[in-house]
Amino acid sequence: MIKFSDKQLKIPKMARPVYLATSGMSRFGRAFPTLRTEELCIEALTEAADFIKMTPAELKRYIHTAYYGHFADHFGDQLLGEAVIHDRLGLDPLGTIGVKTGGATGGSTIWEAIKAVASGYSDCALAMGWERMDEVPTDEGNHLISCAADKDWETPLGHIYTGYYAVMAQRYWQIFGKAEDSFRKIMAEIAVKNRGYARMNPHAHGGMKITVEDVINSPVVAYPLRALDCCLMSVGAACGVVCDEKTAYELTDNPLRIWIGAGSHTLRVADRRDMKIPLLPNEEPGLYDDLGKRFPGGDRYPGFSSFLAARIASYYVYNMTGVVDPCEDLDVIELHDAFTISDIQSYEDVGLRPYGEGRDYIESGDAYHTNPKTGKPGRLPSNLCGGLIGCMHAVGATGLMQIAEIGYHIWNRWADIHGDEKKWKKFGREKPKDWTDLQVKGAKRGLTISHAGVGSHVTATILMHPNHLLKED
């Protein structure tokens, strides 16, 4: 579609409020030769139970339905892996279903769980996601990932998904980044920021103390993208438990409100037709009338430079929650930084900056925990866990990890989760001597973006402290 009816643009409604009661995640790594997937899922669920001072068995008594996100069956050579995990978590005979939407699988999984609670079908639902990407050699892994592109029109071309993705980066780099050294430096700063934050996260496996020069000198993957511009390939699990109000307050004194919007766009970028830019609440009609003049070649929307699915998901969830200007109304966000350049593209899709001006979110220092220019707290810090570049991208778990991370900030428990010496030891990782508490002080509202591949599926999730809602139900 390139035109949308009023019915399609209707703001989604939930029949009753939904709460996030708890979240948890396993350690993440490139490979776990001595751990089965179920061990990682049990680690995540146990952490979620611990978080609200329950045993797993006590928490399980509340769960009514279970939603499992696991994208790539063919990596593990196991169909119905969801049934295996459901059994190992001891949740039979509850109703369960598997969800698969590429990189957005984690977000889509909790989308299903939230709808189950909002509708009244369940009072408490588990959303659990994982990925196992270590069971084939890397080149075969690249082939398997490329099967998420069109098998007749794209996959035979190199069997390498990065190639299909990077053409979008190239177009953005040349049109909006103007292929400038200063823009290249901003891309590198994202990698430095996210890998640096990941050093403070015991769950993360990509933490590094690096410089802009390290990124710019790292090996070219597909110009302008270099190795340190790209996300990790990971193994691990994450989960969230969503409930109606009554059940949420039985589980914890401090549940968070949760909303979610979802959008989609063509699997092949090739199929994207030109259309009018759908506006977010903080954008005025006419804002983009001269976009093509300011950025010659940039007048085709979404073209190769924007993600319509992210914009539509944001449109739905901002209007559901009363968010007008995300930089004013939110305190902390987790974006899908698959590549440094796609991170910049998404700043525009979700309305942190207007189209064409995404770089300013980094340049201004807004994206940092502590603004490097002012030494004061960043206006809207992003990806403090390290994101996909520094923490992990265990596909089915990623969107759920992001939600957990935003939750920890609003619960004001970021330091408990990330600073615990015992956890660093248990995961076999050394806590850095310069470990820093990245808690966003006073955080009350946050956003996560869960995104598939070239933008075929995107979910936008908003969490809020119940005493700090922006509009009444």
Add this chain to the structure above:
Amino acid sequence: MKSENDIGRVSVKNGRYKIKGKFHIIEPNTPIFDDNGKLCGITNPRDMTYIHSYGGEAIFFESLSKGKLMASRCDNPKCDSKDSIFMPFRIYCPDCLRKNTVIDITDIAKKTAMIHSFIITERSGAFNTLKKPIKFINVEFEDVCTIFMGYLSVGEPKIGMRVVPIFQTKKPTYTIMDISWVPVGTSESELPDNFTF
């Protein structure tokens, strides 16, 4: 590699697939031991050949072997997208869901094809048969509402560069690999083996 006789081949007789040759090869599992010699896993060899229908897109892939680029067009007078030309080929219009008309855009491609974006990469996945570095290009055409993905066989890509299609007509694979692109002005002698204009 399998011997010529062992390659899995499929034909259709009376609406059913008939298979000949080897479609999978059995290899034994092998154990995985950790640093201390303790068992921690097992390899699971899988070598399989899939059977896949092109359905209504078969005409596109067959035409490549004949040096023709076929697109499709919505001709539904009641559709907002009437006259939209789709490349990649779409069997149905995505708006009205009526069957599109198949049209030949070889001449349009020869006269108007231009690089919209590109990427050069040394990386590839298992089963890749393209020469590295791979030069992916996205090609826009006049009057076509979408942008085709392919690969450049000669020269260095640039946004805005005019290109023309070449076709693997001498030894077709009947896949998307049968179409490639070269800069305008490339001579026949510069084309890769088995390709013609």
